[in-house]
Amino acid sequence: MTSARSQSFVLGLIGVSLFLIAWEVIGTYRLAGLTWPPLSTVLAFLTTPAKLPLFGRAAAASFTSVAIGYLCGACGGLILALASHLIAPVRPGLDRLVAVIHAIPSIALAPLLIVLASADATPPIISGLGVGYIFYVAATSGLATASATHRDLFAVLGASRFSVTLRLDLPSALPAIASAMKLSVPIAFIGAIIGEWFGASRGLGLLIVSAMQNFQIPLLWSAVLITAVASLAMFALFSLTERLVQERMR
Amino acid sequence: MTAVVSISNLLRRYWAVALIVVGWQIWVSAAGLSSIVLPGPLAVATDFAGDPLSYAGPAGLTFLVAIAGLLLGFLLGAGLAILSWSSRILNGLLTPLGLIFTSIPVVTLIPIIARLLGYDVRTVVAIVSLICFFPAFVYVGAGLRALPPGSDDLFRVFGGSQLQRFVRLVLPSAVPNLMLAFRLTAPEAVLAAVVAEFLMGTDGLGYLFRKAAGEFDTERALATSLIATITSVACFGLALAAERRVLRRWT
Amino acid sequence: MSDKPAIRIDRVSKTFRLGDGNELSALVDIDLTIAPGEFVALLGPSGCGKSTILRLVAALEGATAGRVTIEGKAPADLCQSHRLGVAFQDHALLPWLDIEANVALPFHLAGRSVDKAQVKDLISLVGLAGFEKARPKQLSGGMRQRASIARALVLEPEVLLLDEPFGALDAVTRRQMNVELQRIWSRHSITTLLVTHSVDEALFLADRVVVMSGRPGRIILDLPAPFARPRAPSVMRDPAFHDMVDRLTEALEPEGAHA
Incomplete structure (x- = not known):
């Protein structure tokens, strides 16, 4: 068992290393043209002291958007899910509303938001809408997972609607909510970046698009790499949380 | 009544x-409010109703590009999932990479792909297929390993060959997951296509939108948004209908 | 009946290696011979290793010590020549195939063309005529088990292995299925190994009942079930049947418990 596990860990490590080596080799020998820099060039560019303030400012702006969007989206999604769980008649309408808002391509939402709010408020809002959708869907289905037997038990014990929700439905929904925490991480980043593509004044998304248009290849790859690594780290953290919750709830 | x-x-x-x-x-x-700042839904509807055909071409193109990218991405993703299923070593090498790429915002790779392949409608297809590739790889990979309980023992006792096991058991087992991935990814495919068109200025709804926004023709921009939404919903609806149909037949 | 045994389990032991590095001894020195055409029931408490014996005969596991042979050959050979039939507690019907296609599956796995008449006969033999086009999810638990028994018999196997086939059914359906299986088996008389924890079921169906003790599994009793075939459900009301049920139940009691 343990040997199979360590074996798959080693294989995974080799896989990731091969990927990074391929990135380096393709860049060094220009197998994919001039617009594919070797990994070492990107890393060197990233760690140039002169560039640090640039990346720092951009990352701070984007990560703030991600954090605000994530928190507001998570709270909003959970509150709406609770509302549709407690007040049955509003459920179909909320379901449709959430689905329709989710279906609007963020590209279409962005200009509306720029008018309604402001250019700098757009990234966190798009991010929050995406995150809210995931939380709403996961929480509504999670709140409905408690078994019929448990429900009967609570009914026989004369529990109020409120205490059923608090003591039965919410705990049963925790694993689904923990999954939503993990799955909405890349969504939060995508929302913030796309929001910035529509005229934010700073942020990694802006950096990415201007680097693309001006052929600043190492800058382009560096900005994307920062975004990817940040998302990956947050995803890993929440995967751990998810595992803890699922083990506790089993 | x-x-x-x-x-x-x-x-x-x-x-x-x-x-x-x-x-x-x-x-x-x-x-x-002036209609340049924000037109009402009536004004947007009037603009659309005045010249609905001018939207049909770009919408059709975006739809086709999204579908083409979706199918290509699924073909590659499912193909690699099958390859990785057949080899324990390949599976060990690829699984963490698949996980990594599903946990990063793949949409941010659009500018990189655009620079690598050039501003072209084929690049849009490539971008859409990249976005669809990872979900297909992950979900189909999981499906290939989710066999009905007891069926593996059954095939061994009845003396099925490896090929028969693959064709009659493993592949069909992955179909529900394949359809699930299809439904989840279909709207993302349209989104990716529109964003790529917007960023690169190639033809399609994304370009139409960019042009309208650039000319401060807000009514037209919002009508384009509406069409993009409808296209995305249509893609989702088609995928959902396909999934339901297949699941009825499959489970 | 020829003298050559159909199934020979020759001083077999089985040890499982656990995840924490410890070993679990599941079977110790099991010796069992099953004659051609004989129906043997393996009876024992859960976790006594009776299913492991069946899995050894089905070539799903390998023995740690000793040897299992079917007609003098390794069980895997029988699998390869498609002469083994099996039904599990979990029906293991494929959800994407209808009943007819599920029953016909062994033909495909054997690379033979489907004998449609045979499939149809077996479906009606197990009482599922009219449900050929139904999907597994549309049937009740008992009906699914009937289908899985039809599938086990469709190639007319030399050896039939039944692993708690009715374990998930309610008592009434279970008894009814026992009666049906008895009727079907009387028609085919295939060498059969049934694993069960129901004393009634073992006694009603088998020619011989072998009782096992728990952990590690050993054979503690081997009794013939001397009731004439075909057996009617009324056999179960026979005083002799009751006496044997009592004896077997007593043998199943864990040591130290009051008889």
Whole structure:
């Protein structure tokens, strides 16, 4: 068992290393043209002291958007899910509303938001809408997972609607909510970046698009790499949380 | 009678959406906003109704590009999942990479792909297929390993060959997951296509939108948004219908 | 009946290696011979290793010590020549195939063309005529088990292995299925190994009942079930049947418990 596990860990490590080596080799020998820099060039560019303030400012702006969007989206999604769980008649309408808002391509939402709010408020809002959708869907289905037997038990014990929700439905929904925490991480980043593509004044998304248009290849790859690594780290953290919750709830 | 029932049904489902549209119209009319800043839904609808055909071409192109990218991405993703299923070593090498790429915002790779392949409609297809590739790889990979309980023992006792096991057991087992990935990814494919068109200025809804926004033709920009939404919903609806149909047959 | 045994389990032991590095001894020195055409029931408490014996005969596991042979050859050979039939507690019907296609599956796995008449006969033999086009999810638990028994018999196997086939059914359906299986088996008389924890079921169906003790599994009793075939459900009301049920139940009691 343990040997199979360590074996798959080693294989995974080799896989990731091969990927990074391929990135380096393709860049060094220009197998994919001039617009594919070797990994070492990107890393060197990233760690140039002169560039640090640039990346720092951009990352701070984007990560703030991600954090605000994530928190507001998570709270909003959970509150709406609770509302549709407690007040049955509003459920179909909320379901449709959430689905329709989710279906609007963020590209279409962005200009509306720029008018309604402001250019700098757009990234966190798009991010929050995406995150809210995931939380709403996961929480509504999670709140409905408690078994019929448990429900009967609570009914026989004369529990109020409120205490059923608090003591039965919410705990049963925790694993689904923990999954939503993990799955909405890349969504939060995508929302913030796309929001910035529509005229934010700073942020990694802006950096990415201007680097693309001006052929600043190492800058382009560096900005994307920062975004990817940040998302990956947050995803890993929440995967751990998810595992803890699922083990506790089993 | 049935008309009353269906209207009340419609209201039950769409009251929240209707509320937002009506509120938007009232707000625009009451505040007297100029249509460059924000036109009301009526103005947008009028603009669309005035020349619906001018949207048909770009919408059709975006739809086709999204479908082409979706299918290509699924073909590659499912193909690699099968390869990785057949080899334990390949599986060990690829699984963490698949996980990594599903946990990063792949949409941010669009500018990199655009620079690598050039501003072209084929690049849009490549971008869409990249976005669809990872979900297909992950979900189909999981499906290939989710066999009905006991079926593996059954095939061994009945002396099925490895090929038969693959064709008659493993592949069919992955179909529900394949359809699930299809439904989840279909709207993302349209989104990716529109964003890529917007960023690169190639033809399609994304370009139409960019042009309208650049000319401050807000009515047209919002109408384009509406069409993009409808295209995305249509893709989702088609995928959902396909999934339901297949699942009825499959489970 | 020839003298050559159909199934020979020759001083077999089985040890499982656990995840924490410890070993679990599941079977110790099991010796069992099953004659051609004989129906043997393996009876024992859960976790006594009776299913492991069946899995050894089905070539799903390998023995740690000793040897299992079917007609003098390794069980895997029988699998390869498609002469083994099996039904599990979990029906293991494929959800994407209808009943007819599920029952016909062994033909495909054997690379033979489907004998449609045979499939149809077996479906009606197990009482599922009219449900050929139904999907597994549309049937009740008992009906699914009937289908899985039809599938086990469709190639007319030399050896039939039944692993708690009715374990998930309610008592009434279970008894009814026992009666049906008895009727079907009387028609085919295939060498059969049934694993069960129901004393009634073992006694009603088998020619011989072998009782096992728990952990590690050993054979503690080997009794013939001397009731004439075909057996009617009324056999179960026979005083002799009751006496044997009592004896077997007593043998199943864990040591130290009051008889």
